[in-house]
Every structure is written in C-alpha cells, then in structure tokens.
Amino acid sequence: MTVIAILALDGVLPFELSVPGQVFGTANEVADTEHYRLRVCSPSRTVTTSPDRGAFRIQAPYRLDALAEADTVVVPAHADFLSPPPGPVVTALRAAAARGARMASVCVGAFTLAAAGLLDGHRVTTHWQYADELARRHPRVTVDGDVLFVDNGDLINSAGVAAALDLCLHLVQRDLGADCAAATARRTVMPLRRDGGQAQFVEHPHMPAGTTTLxxxxxxxxxxxxxxxxxxxxxxxxxxxxxxxxxxxxxxxxxxxxxxxxxxxxxxxxxxxxxxxxxxxxxxxxxxxxxxxxxxxxxxxxxxxxxxxxxxxxxxxxxxxxxxxxxxxxxx
Structure with a gap:
C-alpha cells in the first residue's frame, strides 16, 4: 500500500487538490485493490480554497503530522504561492523528504517545495507563466518551463493545471505498470501521453507601444x-x-x-x-x-x-x- 498525502494550504486550487484523488482512486478501481491510500492534510482542520476559483471551505481530515507517514507527498498550487510557506509546513516537508518520501508538486506548488530547499540542484518545472520567477527566486534550481512534468525519481514536478493529470498518470505507470496506467487514463478520459510540452500553450504577448525605438x-x-x-x-x-x-x-x-x-x-x-x-x-x-x-x-x-x-x-x-x-x- 502507498500512502499519498495531499497538502491543502489555504487558497488551494480546487481542481489541483482533487486530481490526485481522482487518478489514484481510479487506479485502485482498475487494479481492484487499495494500492493507494489518500490523505488530505492541512495545518488546520478547515481550508478555504482559492478566492479567484470560487472560494469554498473544506475540512481536511489529517494534520501535518500525517506527512510523516506518507510514501508520497503531493503539493498542489495555492493562491499565495509567492509568499513564504508557514514554518510548520516547511518543517513537515523537509522531514518527509529526509525520511525518503517521494515529493511531488503540481503547477506553482513547486514554489512551496523550493522554499523548503527541496528543489536545489534539480531540474524542475512549473507553470510556464511563472517559470522565470521560480528561477529568479531560486537560482540553485534549474527550471524547464517547456515540459509537462519532470521525474527525478523521488522528486517530480508538473506544469500547470491539467498537467497534474499527466503527473499522476505517470506515477501510476511507475507504480502499477503500463496496463493499469492506460486503463486509468481511459477512465479519466485522458491520453496516457500527451504530445509536446508546455511550449505549445505559452502566450507571447506583444510588446507595448512605445517601449522600444525598434x-x-x-x-x-x-x-x-x-x-x-x-x-x-x-x-x-x-x-x-x-x-x-x-x-x-x-x-x-x-x-x-x-x-x-x-x-x-x-x-x-x-x-x-x-x-x-x-x-x-x-x-x-x-x-x-x-x-x-x-x-x-x-x-x-x-x-x-x-x-x-x-x-x-x-x-x-x-x-x-x-x-x-x-x-x-x-x-x-
């Protein structure tokens, strides 16, 4: 059995919070066994989701100490990702990583892992819109804003939003094999592998008038x-x-x-x-x-x-x- 701890911080994005449960829960159904046990964890019992995504309150059944028992820790995006995470969150993430837990971030959840020092020396990804900012704030991290996910073994990161599905399906394939992952992808109505990377989604805004003599x-x-x-x-x-x-x-x-x-x-x-x-x-x-x-x-x-x-x-x-x-x- 693999215990998956999903970290829900205030302002968490609802879609990204729910994707791991959807994919890993579906994988359990496909495999007809409880390979994954899912635990939503939070510093406090009640969490408010992102105000820009239709805020609502949810109750998290587990506290941060549940990260100590997790085989995999998933950190979804949250609205205040540019601010330093609370000290107890950083401590819990570092302890989980030191114990050997597989650490995964979804979208700008990479900023939370980076703030804990867990991305230093690694090639990682995040949402293309914030890839340069992640690199600027954390110069010891090699940021690749073009890919859908990066797998470093015990450290894996996904790009923005829907790439959470790519990441979770990839983990299912690693854990349970290609057949289970393909069946999980079909039930999730997702391709197991999407063509290309983030580069095809990147917006290239025009330079504002008057900003250059050229x-x-x-x-x-x-x-x-x-x-x-x-x-x-x-x-x-x-x-x-x-x-x-x-x-x-x-x-x-x-x-x-x-x-x-x-x-x-x-x-x-x-x-x-x-x-x-x-x-x-x-x-x-x-x-x-x-x-x-x-x-x-x-x-x-x-x-x-x-x-x-x-x-x-x-x-x-x-x-x-x-x-x-x-x-x-x-x-x-």
Missing part, C-alpha cells in the same frame, strides 16, 4: 514574415549597421533579430493552424519558412510538437460537421 522595425518584420528577410534587410529598415542592430535588438528585446524572427514565424504558423484549413505547405510559405521540413523543425523546437498535432489540438471548429476534433465518441 518598434517600427518590429512591426515591419511582423508584416513581412513571408519574405526571406536577411540581417542586412532588417538593418537597412532600422537605418543602422548590422552590428548596431544586433546590439540594440538584444538590449531592447532580450534576443537577436534571427531568434525574434523565428519566434514570430512560429507564432504566425500557430495562428494559421488554429484559424484556417490551409495545407501545411501553404502555412510554411505564409509564415516565411519556405518548406514544410523547415517549418516542422523550428515548430517542434519552439512549440514542442508537430504542426499537425498542434492543429488537431487547437484548431477552432464549428460543432456541426466538425469531424474528429468535434465529435462525441460513444464508448463501448
């Missing part, structure tokens, strides 16, 4: 992505030498002209895949990659998946006549 050139580049732009073309538009362009570009955007152009072209390809039925060859031309081979290479590198898989996952379709992306499939 703004006219950036707009020109965005409007000419279909053209084979060279460094000389870009420098000529910006009325400066290539050397000066590279220096100003990095200072004002944090990257090089070539990298900015590649990211803009991938974003353009994503938009076309989401909103049109253009063949991949046309998408490659319209986004400036010239060939499907080049598009697939850069798309996989930056979005973590293929153009076809991205379109399948994200293309908006009308419900009528939508085909596979919009069908309800009757399970037998």
């Amino acid at each position: 703004e006219p050139t950036l707009h020109w580049m965005a409007g000419n992505l279909h053209r084979p732009l060279t460094l000389e073309d870009i420098a000529q538009h910006a009325a400066m030498s290539v050397r000066s362009l590279n220096r100003h570009f990095r200072a004002q955007t944090g990257t090089t002209p070539q990298q900015w152009l590649l990211r803009a072209r991938v974003r353009r390809a994503q938009q076309l895949l989401e909103t049109t039925d253009l063949p991949i060859e046309r998408v490659a031309d319209a986004s400036g990659f010239g060939s499907t081979v080049t598009l697939r290479h850069h798309f996989a590198r930056m979005a973590g998946t293929s153009p076809h898989a991205y379109r399948t996952a994200f293309q908006a379709r009308e419900s009528a006549g939508a085909g596979p992306a919009g069908e309800y499939v009757k399970s037998s």
